[in-house]
Amino acid sequence: MIRLEPLTGHHDRKGFDCGREALNAWLRGTALQHQGKGISRTFVAVPHDEGAVQTLQREGFEDIGRTSIFGFSSLAAALVLIESLPAEIARRYPRQIPVTRLGRLATRADMQGQGLGRLLLTDAVERARVAAQSVGSAGIFVDAKDPAAARFYEHFGFRQCADSPLKLYLPIW
C-alpha cells in the first residue's frame, strides 16, 4: 500500500500536513534545497500504486493522489561532542564523534497511530546502518521537537542525552 522513496520535485509537498507548521514548512520550502546542496536527504512515504490511491480514497482520504506524501524523514551527517550523549554511552568514545542526524520525521496528522512512523523510523535506522558501513558514524542522533516526540524515539530504544531530555541517541555499533 505504501512505499518509501527519495523526495523529488514531483511530490505534493504543499498537500502534506503533520499538524506541526514548522515541519510542514520545512518540507515545503527547505527539504529539496538542502537535498540539492547535499546537506540532507529526505525520504517520503507515498502510495504504492494507483490501486493504493483508490483504496485510500474509498476509505475517506479523498484528497490523496499519486503524488501525495504520507510521511517523511530526513538524514544528514553531523558531529557531536560526547558531553551531549547519554553519560554511560559517552565513556567509550573520544571527545567528539561522527553521527547520523535524524533531522526530521513526521506523518500526516490523519494517518498517525497506524504504523507509518514506525515504518519511517525503521527505514531511517537501516539507511544509517548501511551508510555507516562505508563512512564512519557511531550512531543516530535526534533533536525531538517536544516531550511526546521524545517518548516516540525512546519507544524504539533511543536514550536521552545528558544535556537535554529532547536530544536522543541510538548507537549503531
Ligand SMILES: CC(C)(COP(=O)(O)OP(=O)(O)OC[C@H]1O[C@@H](n2cnc3c(N)ncnc32)[C@H](O)[C@@H]1OP(=O)(O)O)[C@@H](O)C(=O)NCCC(=O)NCCS
Ligand atoms: C511522532 C510521530 C512521527 C509518530 O508517528 P505515528 O505514525 O503516529 O507512529 P506509529 O503509529 O508508527 O507508532 C509506532 C509506535 O510508536 C508508538 N508511539 C507513537 N507515538 C508515540 C509517542 N508520542 N510516545 C510513545 N510512543 C509513541 C506507538 O504506540 C507505536 O507503538 P507499537 O508499534 O509498539 O504499538 C507522529 O505522531 C508525528 O508526525 N507527529 C508530529 C510531528 C512530530 O512531532 N515529529 C517528531 C519531531 S522530531
